[in-house]
Amino acid sequence: MKLRDFASLALAASLSLAPFTASAADKKDAEHKDNDSVTTQVPTSPPVAPPVAGKRDYSYTRHGVTVSDPWNWLRDQSYPTVDDKDVLEYLEAENAWFEARMAQNKDLTEALFAEMRGRIKEDDSTVPQKDGDWIYWSEFEEGAQYRKHYRKPVAGGDPVLILDENQLAEGHDYFRLGAASVSRSGRYLAYSTDTNGSERFTARIKDLETGELLPDELTNLRGGLTWVAQDGALVYGPSTEEWRTLEAKLHVIGTPVDADVTLYKEDDESFGVGAGLSAQEDWLIIGAGDNETSEVRLVRADDPTGEQILVKPRRKGVEYAVDVRDDVLYVHTNDDHVNFRLARANLDNPGEWETLIAGSDEFYLTGFDLFKDFFVTEGRLDGLDQIQLRSYADPAKVTPIAFPEASYVAGLSNNPEYDVSKLRLGYESMVTPDSVYDYHLAGATLELLKQQEIPSGYDPTLYKTERLTVTARDGTQVPVSVVMRKDRKPGGPLHLYAYGAYGYAVPPGFSTSRLSLVDRGFAFAIAHIRGGDDLGRRWYLQGKAFERRNTFNDFVDAAKGLIEQGYTAKGKITASGGSAGGELMGAVINQAPELFGAVAAHVPFVDVVNTMLDESLPLTPGEWQEWGNPITDKEAFAYMLSYSPYDQVVAKDYPPLLVTAGLNDPRVTYWEPAKWVAKLRDVKTDGNELLLKTNMGAGHGGKSGRWNSLYEVAEEYAFILWQMGLAKE
Numbered sequence: 001m002k003l004r005d006f007a008s009l010a011l012a013a014s015l016s017l018a019p020f021t022a023s024a025a026d027k028k029d030a031e032h033k034d035n036d037s038v039t040t041q042v043p044t045s046p047p048v049a050p051p052v053a054g055k056r057d058y059s060y061t062r063h064g065v066t067v068s069d070p071w072n073w074l075r076d077q078s079y080p081t082v083d084d085k086d087v088l089e090y091l092e093a094e095n096a097w098f099e100a101r102m103a104q105n106k107d108l109t110e111a112l113f114a115e116m117r118g119r120i121k122e123d124d125s126t127v128p129q130k131d132g133d134w135i136y137w138s139e140f141e142e143g144a145q146y147r148k149h150y151r152k153p154v155a156g157g158d159p160v161l162i163l164d165e166n167q168l169a170e171g172h173d174y175f176r177l178g179a180a181s182v183s184r185s186g187r188y189l190a191y192s193t194d195t196n197g198s199e200r201f202t203a204r205i206k207d208l209e210t211g212e213l214l215p216d217e218l219t220n221l222r223g224g225l226t227w228v229a230q231d232g233a234l235v236y237g238p239s240t241e242e243w244r245t246l247e248a249k250l251h252v253i254g255t256p257v258d259a260d261v262t263l264y265k266e267d268d269e270s271f272g273v274g275a276g277l278s279a280q281e282d283w284l285i286i287g288a289g290d291n292e293t294s295e296v297r298l299v300r301a302d303d304p305t306g307e308q309i310l311v312k313p314r315r316k317g318v319e320y321a322v323d324v325r326d327d328v329l330y331v332h333t334n335d336d337h338v339n340f341r342l343a344r345a346n347l348d349n350p351g352e353w354e355t356l357i358a359g360s361d362e363f364y365l366t367g368f369d370l371f372k373d374f375f376v377t378e379g380r381l382d383g384l385d386q387i388q389l390r391s392y393a394d395p396a397k398v399t400p401i402a403f404p405e406a407s408y409v410a411g412l413s414n415n416p417e418y419d420v421s422k423l424r425l426g427y428e429s430m431v432t433p434d435s436v437y438d439y440h441l442a443g444a445t446l447e448l449l450k451q452q453e454i455p456s457g458y459d460p461t462l463y464k465t466e467r468l469t470v471t472a473r474d475g476t477q478v479p480v481s482v483v484m485r486k487d488r489k490p491g492g493p494l495h496l497y498a499y500g501a502y503g504y505a506v507p508p509g510f511s512t513s514r515l516s517l518v519d520r521g522f523a524f525a526i527a528h529i530r531g532g533d534d535l536g537r538r539w540y541l542q543g544k545a546f547e548r549r550n551t552f553n554d555f556v557d558a559a560k561g562l563i564e565q566g567y568t569a570k571g572k573i574t575a576s577g578g579s580a581g582g583e584l585m586g587a588v589i590n591q592a593p594e595l596f597g598a599v600a601a602h603v604p605f606v607d608v609v610n611t612m613l614d615e616s617l618p619l620t621p622g623e624w625q626e627w628g629n630p631i632t633d634k635e636a637f638a639y640m641l642s643y644s645p646y647d648q649v650v651a652k653d654y655p656p657l658l659v660t661a662g663l664n665d666p667r668v669t670y671w672e673p674a675k676w677v678a679k680l681r682d683v684k685t686d687g688n689e690l691l692l693k694t695n696m697g698a699g700h701g702g703k704s705g706r707w708n709s710l711y712e713v714a715e716e717y718a719f720i721l722w723q724m725g726l727a728k729e
Contacts, residue, residue, distance in 0.1 A: 047100050050690065051093035053678035062613065063634040067647070069610065071678045075671040079617075080198070082663055082670070091663070091674060094692040101691055105718040108727050112516050113714035117707065118456035119512035127436045127449045129424060130154060131416040134186055141166075145707055146175065151182075162189055162208055172196075173697040174664075179203070179224045183231035184281065188253075190225040190234055192218075196697060197664040200239055205253065216253060223274050228284055228304045235263065235275045235284060235304065243618040243666045248275045248286050250304055261305060264288070264297060270621035277301060278324040279370040279418055285322060291502065291625040294319045298347075312351040325370045325392075330356075332368055338537045340365040342377065342395070356395040364536040369412060372419040374441075378411060380505070383479055383534050385410040387425065389441075401439055401446070405429045407467045407481060409507040422447075428510040430465040430483035430524075433458070454512060462486060463518070465508070470561025478554045479534065481508035482567065484523035493597070493724055494523040494568035496559055500531035500551040501580035502626065503540035513713050520726060522574075523567055529554035531580075545628050546639055552587040559588075559595045571597050574720045578602035579668055586645025586676065589654055596655040598723035600716045603665055607672040608644040609637070618666045646676045653686035656723040658716060661694040670694055689723060 055070035076084040102109070125139040133154050138147045146165030152158060162182075169175035178192040178201040189208055192201035203218040203225055222245045223237040233252045237245040246266045251257065264286050266273050271288045278285060284304055286297045295314035300306055311322055311329065320333035329345040337359020345353050357365065357377065363386070365379045375395075377388045387410060389399040403410055408429040413436065415424050423439045425446075433452035440447060464486050469477040495517055499506050506526050514524050528534035531543025531551035543551040559573050573596050577585045582604020589599055605611070612630050615621050628636030641647055657680070661673040677692040684690070693715075721727050 047093070047097050050097050050681060051090060052681060053090050053674075055682075060613075062630065063637050065637070065641070067609070067641070069675075071675040072610075074674045074678065075669070079669070080664075080666070087671075090678075091661075091670070091692075091694045091696070094674070094677065095694060095696075098691045098693045101689060102715065102718070105722050105727060108721065109711075109714050109718040112717050113711050115456065115516055116513050116710055116714055119454045119458070119515065120706070120710075121453045121455055124453070127424075129414050129416065131182075132184070132186065134182075136182075140706070145169065146177075149180070160208075163191060163206070168193055169195075178222075181225045181227060182208070183227045185231050188214075188227075188231060190227070192221060192225060197662055197695070199243065199666050203234075203236065205234075214253065216251065216257070218251060218257060224276060226275050226277060226284065228277075228301045230302060233304065237273055237275070242269075242616070244269055244622070245272050245274070248273050263299070263304060264308070270624060272622060280325065281418075283324045285324075287321070288314075289319065290622050292317055292319065293625070294321070296320065296322050298322075298324065298350075309347065309350055311345075312353075321367075323368070323370050325375075330368065330370060330375075332365065334359075334537065338541070339363065340537070342368055357390075361536075364533065366533075369415065370418075371415075376412060376423070380534070380536070383505075383528065384408070385507075387412065399444070401425070403427060405432065407465060407508050408432070409509040428452075430481060430508050430510060431460050431463045433510050433512075452510070452512075458512075458515070467508070468565065470558050470565070472550075472554050472557040474550075474553075476530070476550075476554070478530075478558055478561075479528040480558055480562065481526045481528065482523050482562075483514070483518060485518060485521075488521055488523060490566050491569050491572070492521045492523070493572045493574065493726070494525055494562060495720070496525045496527060496555070496562070496573055496575045497581075498527040498529050498532075498555050498558075498577060498584060499579075499581040500529045500543055500555065500577075500584050502531075503533040503537070505532045505534040513710070513717075516714075516717055517720070520721065525558075525562060525567070527555055527558040529558065544626055546635070548627070548639070549643055552584060552591060552643065555584060555588050556592045556595065559592070563595075570595055572724070574598045574600075574724065576600040576602070576716065578604070580605050582606065582668070582673075583608065583645060587643055587648075589657070590645060590648045590650075593652065593654050598656045598658075598720045600658045600660075600719065601673070602660045603662060603668040604645070604659065604673050604676065605668050606645040606676045607647075609640045609647055611672070612640060617669070646672070646679060649676070649679045649683055651683045651685055654680060654684045654688060654690075656689040656719075657691070658719045659690075659692045660712075661692065663694055663696045689719075691719070 053071055056073045058070060058072040059066055059068045074087055076082045076087050122142040126137045128135045128137040134151045135154055136151045138149045140147055144166050146169055148161055149163040150159045150161055165177050172195040174195060174197045176194045178194060180191040182189050187209055189206040190203060192203040194201050200220050203221060205214040205216050218236055220239050221236050222239045226235040228235055233250050235248055235250055238247055238249055239245055248263045250261045250263050266288050270290045273288045275286045282301055284299050284301045288295050293314050293316050296311040298309040318335045320331050323330050327347050329347055329350050331343045331353050332340055334340045339359050341355055341359040342357040343353035343355050363379055363381050367378050369376045374389055374391055379386050387401045410427045413424040413426040421441055425437045425439055427435045427437060435451045436449045438447045438449055462485055465483045467481050469479055472478050508526055518524055529551050530539050533540040562568050563570055575596055582601040583606055585599050585601040586604055586606040612627055630637035630640050659673045659677050661670045663670050680690055
């Protein structure tokens, strides 16, 4: 990532890193009867009992199976507009119940928030980094929710504020900076913002010489903003009504948006489209792909409407990514090995790939970066991050960058320039705070530039981290990373976290918030379960589609293994996960509810079958490669139905449960957690707490702003401590 693209580009062209949802069955197969006399029972204020969502007859039939779904009405039929009175009343009633039940923990929540905030340096800044004629960095001012972005000339001069997120956020309950990119000349800044959590961004262009905004405005877009044509134009991705990015469009500065040219349009709605520049910034790279297949085109960045080069036609199951150096193509692909190889090709014959680094069962090659005199490969060996320097003349010769701890997280950070004498790296572990290093190539030495400061104090010698394995029921060895105080008593409470989808490996990194549990006697564990790619690409494949149950089983077996190894005891485990990790929470409490003392499920993807049956809602077609297509595949439908957390809720005891949702969330639509909670309230046989909090003005990530989001972490931890009987401690 170029430093000039300084925003956190968490949004790709598609939403593949979190389950994007849809709901309800295909209308052709549905038998739908509304009983208007059955409505939500909304408690008076203050509520003295939890709300009850009334049942309304609804069922659908697929592959000869009829499924009843009496809470289908919680999906507003006018979505993405949500204005159904009954739906809104139910969500507000649940919010009122959440506030009423959590009121007794107000002091604890405030205390947790205060100690979490006390660990954060309020007037913090990033390490400055040179990019061309400018040095860039960002700062938080004391008390501020959002960042200010600055630069100053390399030749000398005063800092210049180029973007103030706090100013942009004024008057909005929610704010998020999406893409932000400074042109190569340094004159223009293009940036995009979302002010309601819907992930539909609006882009503006700022003249950094005059400080004025240009009249150009790009609305309803997703993904990055890429400068081309000698800074005269931007490449961007517009969003469809279903949040799908199917085009790469070119906007020439100063021209009407309706005159923008489509550089590439994708016909397969399961694919997403994105664009970026090559290492030397001379090629525009346009990529299209889903979760398992990709296709790339190249066009000269100074002539973006010119002739495009198709690198290689798509082939199902083959992923590849490319970069270009001196008109030589470098390709990262899984075409002949599951753990990827690195190849190169001539641009006049881009589909003929010559292997530079062969695929390996031991080393998982996750990516590469090209520089003038060398290139870098990144990957994992035995689940641990690796950064390797290699020469163009002898790619097999490896210079690894060594790190001091046995378990850690490390990777390249912002390295915007092509010709460098040092590399910017990021490093942390479960006991070592986030650290920024420069690796000096000449001496092969690491220089610590900054380590995360914890104003209220942190003594790493009080803590220890371990990496252990537990044996899953099929004999697979599942790694678990654990951090705890050295004086913690064995068998105490333990919080277990995981994600387990899309090949995302949860890094064993540092967290200041986590200390609020660890300092109260908890161990904090990360289960590196299948579905992530912690141990290589096969680890991911063994947790998707028809092997999805491995993910859930690994988590349950990790919990049991931690009990067997004396780290904790049954009923003393708390757990959390979000999005696909929220699906995980739903599945494991269906399978083994007795293990858990409390569970937090954030924006949980729990209505799996209904989501994957409705291709009319956001990005469902793009998710079939991950989960299966229950519309056309009878076996996929049956398999999903067998584990879908919402469908598998039955009359039994469940642990205390905190559930969150976002009304504007396009990834896990609000009705999934709402329906799940409604069904649990109706059928579960225990008297344990069940709370649903819906952010009425936010999306997938909850509230925006560093303090607002931190307060929600404090609420979660207060709930956990309350349910574990530790609220007074």
